[in-house]
Amino acid sequence: MSSMWNFYYAAKLRRAYAIEEAHSKYGPVVRIGPNELSYNDPLLLKTIYGHGAGLKKTIFYDAGHFTQYDNLFSVRDPARHSGRRAMVAKSFSQATLMGQMSLIQDNIRRVFDFWSIKLIGKNETLDIFHWVHWIALDVIFQMCLGIDSGTLQTGQPHPKIRDLESFISALAWMAICPPLRKYGIKVPWTLEAVRTIRAKEKSERTPVMNQLIEEIDLSIGRHLMDEEI
Known part of the structure; x- marks a missing residue:
């Protein structure tokens, strides 16, 4: 076979x-x-x-391995995965997540406001499938990267959202054709985003990024490099 x-x-x-x-x-x-x-x-x-x-996780995750270093997505070894998980555990505690409720509610409120303006005085329906997808991505962007894409105010996906969506098909190709993986590092803004956030003051970063940048990964005994984040 x-x-x-x-x-x-x-x-x-x-x-x-x-x-x-x-x-x-x-x-x-x-x-x-x-x-x-x-x-x-x-x-x-x-x-x-x-x-x-x-x-170990399936070899599919090797498709996200663009350099000689494992990143957060591509770590397959259970011990190393536990090390990365421990670094960000505090960011996903119940208390921390409850503290993010206002951020989630604000994003949902933005969507309702946009719908109210768009549909006022009109007798038409609205397909909300893409909106639910955009809400989830915007919340992730804001909680992890501290970036507001603006998609929920305009109703038009930010280029970064489009990059993420197109990356799904690229990932499928890299999973079945390993030589393509070396080009994954060229996906728009990935390393640029990490370097921009690293250059910020600690108080300006999100808790998740602070932990990934400041904490030591005990499974490898050092801080993470940009490619690993």
């Missing part, structure tokens, strides 16, 4: 759908490559993905 099945459906951006269809046809365990199995049994989720399971 070769990897051509994976290659074919990944190139068409239908790999997830094809795997789901294969499970419907063959059952909870499907072989999708020479040394790759897919499971869709909910009882196995904790065994495979649970904290402390000790299993």
